[in-house]
Structures are given as structure tokens and as C-alpha cells.
Amino acid sequence: SQQGEEDPQALSIQEGENATMNCSYKTSINNLQWYRQNSGRGLVHLILIRSNEREKHSGRLRVTLDTSKKSSSLLITASRAADTASYFCATAALNAGGTSYGKLTFGQGTILTVHP
Amino acid sequence: DAGVTQSPTHLIKTRGQQVTLRCSPKSGHDTVSWYQQALGQGPQFIFQYYEEEERQRGNFPDRFSGHQFPNYSSELNVNALLLGDSALYLCASSFTLESPLHFGNGTRLTVT
Numbered sequence: 001s002q003q004g005e006e007d008p009q010a011l012s013i014q015e016g017e018n019a020t021m022n023c024s025y026k027t028s029i030n031n032l033q034w035y036r037q038n039s040g041r042g043l044v045h046l047i048l049i050r051s052n053e054r055e056k057h058s059g060r061l062r063v064t065l066d067t068s069k070k071s072s073s074l075l076i077t078a079s080r081a082a083d084t085a086s087y088f089c090a091t092a093a094l095n096a097g098g099t100s101y102g103k104l105t106f107g108q109g110t111i112l113t114v115h116p
Numbered sequence: 117d118a119g120v121t122q123s124p125t126h127l128i129k130t131r132g133q134q135v136t137l138r139c140s141p142k143s144g145h146d147t148v149s150w151y152q153q154a155l156g157q158g159p160q161f162i163f164q165y166y167e168e169e170e171r172q173r174g175n176f177p178d179r180f181s182g183h184q185f186p187n188y189s190s191e192l193n194v195n196a197l198l199l200g201d202s203a204l205y206l207c208a209s210s211f212t213l214e215s216p217l218h219f220g221n222g223t224r225l226t227v228t
Contacts (some may be wrong), residue, residue, distance in 0.1 A: 033216060040204055042120070043159070044221035088158050092214070102147060102213035103172050104157030 002102075005109040006089060014115050019076040021110040023089030024069075030092045030100035031065045032065055034074050037109070048088075051094070080114045118143065120220035122207050129197050132141060137192040137223045141209030149217065150191040151206040159206055165190055166213075171178045194225075202227045 007022045025032070036045040049065045049072070049091045051058045056063045062075040076083055088109045092100040121140045130136050141148050147166045150158035161174035165184035179195045188209075194201055204224050208217035 030214065034219075036125075040155075040222075040224075042199075042206060042221040043208075043217070045216035045218070048216055090158075100214045101164075101172055102149070102210060103151075103161050103164060103174070104159075104217065105161065106151075108156075108158045 006087075006110050008110060009108070010111045010113070012113045013079060014116065015081055017079055017081060017114075019079050019083070021074045021087055021089075021112070021114055023072045023074070023107055025072075025089075025091045025105075025107075026070065027091070028094040029067070030094045032072050032093070033090045033104065034061075034063060035071075035088045035090060035106075037088065039085075043088065046073070078113075079112075079114045081114050084114050084115075085110060086111050119144050120207055120209050122204075122205075122220035122223050124223060125221065126224045126226075128228060129167050131197055131227055133197050134195045135197060135224070135225060137194075137205050137207075138189070139192070139207030139220060140189045141207075142218045144199050145209035145211055145218065146188050147213065148184060148188065149208045149210075150190070150192045151208065152176070153204040153222070155203070162192070166174065197227045199228060201225065207214055 005024045033048045035045045037043045039072045047058045065072045086109045090104040090106045123138045149164040150162040153159040164172040168184045181193045184190045204222045206222045208219045
């Protein structure tokens with residue numbers, strides 16, 4: 001079963017606009033990660049945010065994490081046509097030792113289309 | 117430096133048959149995980165191998181089994197194929213249990 005719920009399921013924007021995707025989860029986590037997938041191929045890791053972090057940046061990406069609300073958001077600024085892909089959030093559950101077993105639970109993803 | 121490689125890229129099997137998928141992890145990675153991704157869905161965890169042993173398993177029946185070899189490469193075996201096993205099977209490797217996953221491009225399995 002999928003732990004994460006992603007919103008929206010699909011997003012269509014123009015080049016240069018910002019894209020925001022949201023993710024909610026249900027259990028305590030060690031970290032939350034965002035991945036990108038082009039056309040049903042392999043997933044590419046974008047960014048990892050740990051449970052004790054609230055915000056993280058990487059290039060045009062900004063991720064926030066609110067553990068009290070069990071939610072995260074991914075912001076892509078100044079989007080490009082090449083950003084067109086499916087974006088998935090994935091959570092690594094917290095184990096009794098306070099670390100992660102490495103098993104990721106993925107959401108159903110947001111399909112982002114950026115029009116030139 | 118090669119990333120995660122999977123073979124074959126595509127496979128068509130008949131219901132009831134058995135299939136073996138193969139994966140070589142990224143150089144330096146010793147942990148391999150397998151995921152199943154149905155069309156339009158996110159990947160679902162099948163199992164994880166480390167030091168040639170299955171360390172974790174997702175909610176998949178015993179028809180799904182695997183193996184990890186001393187060189188860290190891995191196989192996924194599925195017996196008694198069902199139509200519902202049609203999916204993209206993704207292999208991922210990582211440096212540690214808490215490191216991000218590196219995915220291969222997957223094997224597209226079609227069961228007819």
C-alpha cells in the first residue's frame with residue numbers, strides 16, 4: 001500500500017512559472033526524499049530532508065517538511081520544459097533504533113507538464 | 117563509473133511461467149532493493165538484500181524470491197506468473213541504509 005498521498009495528481013504550467021507539489025504521509029519518519037521519473041524509466045534522486053530539518057534547497061529545488069502535519073512540499077522555481085516528468089515523494093520509516101531500515105514507501109506521484 | 121544496470125529491458129511471458137530479472141548495483145554499493153511499479157502508480161517495495169541475505173520484505177507473496185551474489189549483484193525471481201504481475205520492475209542500490217537510492221532503468225515485464 002502507498003503511504004504517501006500526493007497533491008495534485010497532475011500539474012500543467014508554462015515555462016518560467018513555479019511548480020509546487022505536496023506530499024502527506026502517515027507514520028513517523030527518519031527522512032523524506034523526492035525522486036523524479038521520466039517516461040516510466042528509472043527514478044532519479046532529487047533531494048533528501050531529514051526529520052529534524054524544516055527546509056532544504058538544491059539549485060532550483062526547495063523542499064519543506066512539517067513533521068507535526070506529516071507533510072512535505074517540493075517547489076521547483078523557474079520551471080523549464082525539461083522538468084516535465086513524474087515526481088514522487090518517498091518516506092523512510094523510523095525504526096526503534098532511531099535510524100532507517102532503508103525501505104522507502106512511495107506516493108503515487110505528481111505528473112508535471114511544463115509547456116514551452 | 118556505471119550506475120545500476122538491469123537486464124533484460126523488456127520481457128514478455130505467459131501466465132504460469134517463471135521469470136528471472138537481473139541487477140548489478142552501482143560500484144561501491146552493497147545494498148540492493150527491488151521495487152514493483154504498476155502503470156500510473158508509485159513503486160512498491162518488494163525486498164532488500166544486504167550481505168547476501170534478505171533483510172526486509174514488503175507485502176508480496178512467496179512467489180517473489182531473490183538472491184544476492186558475493187559481487188553484490190542480485191536476481192529477482194517470480195514464479196507462477198499472474199496477469200497482475202505485469203509491471204516495471206526496478207532495482208535500486210545504495211551505499212548505506214540511509215543513503216538515497218540509485219535506480220536502474222527497470223525491466224518492463226508483460227504477462228499475457
